[in-house]
Amino acid sequence: MHWLKALDEFARRHLTQDWTEGRRRRFIANLCIAGDEPSEPRAVQRALDQMDTKASGTLTHISMMIAAMGVTAISEIVDHDSERFICYLTIGLYLILAVMCLRCMSVVEATLLVGDKKRLISHLEDDLIYRRELYATVNSMTAVLTGVVLVLIYFFYFY
Numbered sequence: 394m395h396w397l398k399a400l401d402e403f404a405r406r407h408l409t410q411d412w413t414e415g416r417r418r419r420f421i422a423n424l425c426i427a428g429d430e431p432s433e434p435r436a437v438q439r440a441l442d443q444m445d446t447k448a449s450g451t452l453t454h455i456s457m458m459i460a461a462m463g464v465t466a467i468s469e470i471v472d473h474d475s476e477r478f479i480c481y482l483t484i485g486l487y488l489i490l491a492v493m494c495l496r497c498m499s500v501v502e503a504t505l506l507v508g509d510k511k512r513l514i515s516h517l518e519d520d521l522i523y524r525r526e527l528y529a530t531v532n533s534m535t536a537v538l539t540g541v542v543l544v545l546i547y548f549f550y551f552y
Contacts, residue, residue: 401496408526409519421518437517444524448497451528451535455494458539459487470549483542490535497528 421433430436465471466480 452494455491493531
C-alpha cells in the first residue's frame with residue numbers, strides 16, 4: 394500500500410503544481426458564489442459531493458466500455474491476434490482510468506486533531522482541488538479512448 398500512497402502523492406504534486414494560493418482562494422470563493430453558499434466548508438462539501446456524482450457517472454461509462462471491449466475481443470468481429478491484443482490493451486487502459494476514477498470518489502483521510510477546524514477545511518480544499526484536476530484528466534482521457542475505440546470497432550468490422 395505504501396507504493397500506492399507514493400503514486401497518489403506524485404500525481405497530486407504534478408496535477409496541482411499550478412495552483413497558487415491566490416488561484417485557490419478565487420476557486421473557493423467562486424464555489425460559494427456558484428452554489429449560493431455563504432459558508433466555505435459547505436461549498437467545499439457540496440463540490441466534493443458533486444465530484445462523487447460525476448466520477449460515478451464516468452465510472453459507469455468506463456465499466457460499459459470494458460464490457461463492450463471484452464465482448465468484442467471474443468466475438469467474430471476480431472479475427473487476428475493483433476486485433477485481440479489491441480482490445481485487451483484498451484481494456485487495460487480503461488481499467489487504469491477506472492482506478493483513477495475511484496480515487497476521485499475516495500473518502501477523505503482526515504487524521505486531524507479534534508477541534509482544528511482550519512486545518513480540516515484546508516485539507517478538504519486541497520483534496521477537492523486534487524480530485525478536480527484528477528477528474529479533468531480522467532474525463533479527457535476517457536473521451537479520447539472512447540473515440541479511439543469507436544474508430545477501432547469500425548476498422549475491425551470492415552477490415
